[in-house]
Amino acid sequence: MPDPAAYVTVPAPGRECGGCTLCCKVYDVPALEKPAGTWCRHCRPGQGCGIHETRPPQCRSFHCLWMTQDWLGPEWKPDRSKIVLSVDPATRFLFAQVDPGAPAAWKRDPYYGQLKEWARAGAPERRHVVVFLNKSATVVLPDRDVPVGVLGPGERILTRETRDAGGVSLTVEKVAA
Numbered sequence: 001m002p003d004p005a006a007y008v009t010v011p012a013p014g015r016e017c018g019g020c021t022l023c024c025k026v027y028d029v030p031a032l033e034k035p036a037g038t039w040c041r042h043c044r045p046g047q048g049c050g051i052h053e054t055r056p057p058q059c060r061s062f063h064c065l066w067m068t069q070d071w072l073g074p075e076w077k078p079d080r081s082k083i084v085l086s087v088d089p090a091t092r093f094l095f096a097q098v099d100p101g102a103p104a105a106w107k108r109d110p111y112y113g114q115l116k117e118w119a120r121a122g123a124p125e126r127r128h129v130v131v132f133l134n135k136s137a138t139v140v141l142p143d144r145d146v147p148v149g150v151l152g153p154g155e156r157i158l159t160r161e162t163r164d165a166g167g168v169s170l171t172v173e174k175v176a177a
């Protein structure tokens with residue numbers, strides 16, 4: 001799991017969205033009453049934003065992880081991977097928002113293997129990997145994937161360590177924030 005302290009929020013030199021507009025599909029934009037998983041009515045898919053000068057603050061401030069982190073290879077560009085990566089500022093969890101047009105994209109290689117690696121690396125610090133399909137969340141743990149259903153605005157994911165004869169494992173719950 002990459003060090004959150006090293007994250008930046010501006011595009012890395014040489015990184016450009018180009019023909020990718022996937023963030024304009026996968027996320028909800030409350031200011032536009034746009035639900036997650038449908039194209040924004042202002043998006044020209046593959047070209048860009050039709051209201052670039054007046055787009056909402058949420059859109060202005062967003063750069064996906066592929067844009068800001070040049071150690072993510074070309075395979076992680078969202079229009080190729082069908083996955084938009086971000087870091088949740090509150091929890092520092094790694095969020096992988098999947099294109100509902102390719103809902104199994106995160107299970108393919110090399111993506112699934114890399115998500116599992118990040119899950120292993122982040123587990124000791126409880127910095128987990130969460131895959132979203134629209135608002136439905138699956139926590140990717142080193143040893144298994146745990147679907148937790150729709151994560152509402154007032155909810156968060158909590159993990160706890162449990163110890164038994166088999167060793168230490170993590171349990172996952174959805175709790176009120």
Ligand code: SF4
Pocket residue numbers: 016017020021022023024062063064065066067078079084
């Ligand atoms: S998902 Fe990333 S690369 Fe694609 S349009 Fe959005 S910010 Fe640009």
Ligand code: SF4
Pocket residue numbers: 023024025029040041042043044048049050051052055056059
């Ligand atoms: S307003 Fe523009 S940047 Fe924001 S989601 Fe719509 S098309 Fe994308």
